[in-house]
Amino acid sequence: MLLSLMYHHINCDKFSNELEIFKAHLEYLVDNYNIVIPNDTLSNKQENLCITFDDAYYDFYYYVFPLLKEYNIKAVLAVPTGLIDEQTTASHTQRLSLTHQEIYQEKNYRKFGSFCTWGELKEMSDSGYVVMASHSHKHKDLASSDIDLYQEIVTSKEILEQKLLLPIESFILPFGRYNKDSISLLKEHYKYIFKVGQGINRNFNGVNGLIYRIDGDGVDNIATLFSSKRMIKYKIKSLIKYFYDGIQK
């Protein structure tokens, strides 16, 4: 069995956990799960869990990357390639200063350096502790009809591969949204496709090709996410997804 968690920020107002709480999450996860990334062999003795962070904010580089090294575990980072800059002139304090909403207002993220730079992404990728996934190019809803699907799905992968000099095999759906056209293009170009969805997966093939992720933001006590009641709920949801998607095919 494979569980996957979705996070966004550390120490931010929304979509976030405080640093101390996130450390407690990691301690719990390391004690109770076999922490894996795509292409790892899953354990039969222990339950497997994949940690993912969306959007590649600077707070990931600053807070999470050192913790991954400390605990010696790996995580997946979802990168919207069109929002990443080569460099930033913003100070460290500025880069951590904006709320989640403020980051996106009038493209504040460019001025404040809210996302990781390409240099930071390359450093993390080279370390082996962080596996990069495409998170589209402009962080677009892939169910919408007025977007350039090729750019969001294929160009974003090409950019990541050119910058990081590694094959990119994972895609994390922005807003968890897709349609028939986007999913078929995604399946053509990626081995692993993640989405939010409070579900449980048998392995990295996910449920009908989609790996469901449980929301880990704003969770004071992580053990509550894995209570037996919740686990039953995740299993039922995954079964519904399995059969519902099956009918749609």
Ligand SMILES: [Zn+2]
């Ligand atoms: Zn996102």
